[in-house]
Amino acid sequence: MENLNFIDLTYTTAVILFLVGFVGGMVSGFIGSGGAFVLTPAMMSLGVPGVVAVASNMAHKFPKALVGAHKRNKYGQVDIKLGVVLGIFAEAGVLFGKIVCKLTGGKVNPLIGAAGISAFPMAARVVQAQGQLYDKKNHLLMHAAGVNTGGQIGSVVAAAVMLSVLKGMGLI
Numbered sequence: 446m447e448n449l450n451f452i453d454l455t456y457t458t459a460v461i462l463f464l465v466g467f468v469g470g471m472v473s474g475f476i477g478s479g480g481a482f483v484l485t486p487a488m489m490s491l492g493v494p495g496v497v498a499v500a501s502n503m504a505h506k507f508p509k510a511l512v513g514a515h516k517r518n519k520y521g522q523v524d525i526k527l528g529v530v531l532g533i534f535a536e537a538g539v540l541f542g543k544i545v546c547k548l549t550g551g552k553v554n555p556l557i558g559a560a561g562i563s564a565f566p567m568a569a570r571v572v573q574a575q576g577q578l579y580d581k582k583n584h585l586l587m588h589a590a591g592v593n594t595g596g597q598i599g600s601v602v603a604a605a606v607m608l609s610v611l612k613g614m615g616l617i
Contacts, residue, residue: 458491465491473509485571495571527617530607569593 469484488498517523546553569589576583611617 453492461491462488495574499568499571524617527608527611530611530616534607 465484465487469487472483484502485495485498488501489495493501514523514528569586572589573584573586576585608617
């Protein structure tokens with residue numbers, strides 16, 4: 446794997462990063478989520494490698510989600526049982542992916558799994574860029590976008606089915 450370099454942090458770059466973070470935070474605050482569609486491309490345009498840009502956004506999503514869940518729990522708007530069930534199924538999905546990778550001898554391209562993250566168009570571009578670092582003949586953009594689109598639609602359908610089943614069982 447190619448070494449990841451940090452960007453050259455000049456005064457101008459620092460100011461731009463501050464403004465990008467401020468705008469991303471404002472967008473995220475106004476609509477409740479979605480700052481990554483501002484932050485990731487902006488950081489990449491400043492020279493931050495795609496993997497680092499996506500990871501930086503993931504690092505702020507988890508604490509933000511925890512704070513939001515804690516605040517909403519005070520108002521009785523959090524279903525703890527549903528959260529536990531979602532967590533169990535998320536972990537089961539990760540383990541299933543690892544099993545499939547082992548059973549196929551590693552022939553499953555892990556970059557396609559990376560396309561399933563929530564930063565919809567950006568994830569496919571990051572997968573394309575990372576794939577070409579290893580092999581210039583890799584053309585994964587359309588495959589990654591297809592997986593991402595299918596993942597988004599599949600997530601909505603699966604969530605609706607799961608909520609219906611859990612409600613039918615009297616768990617929610």
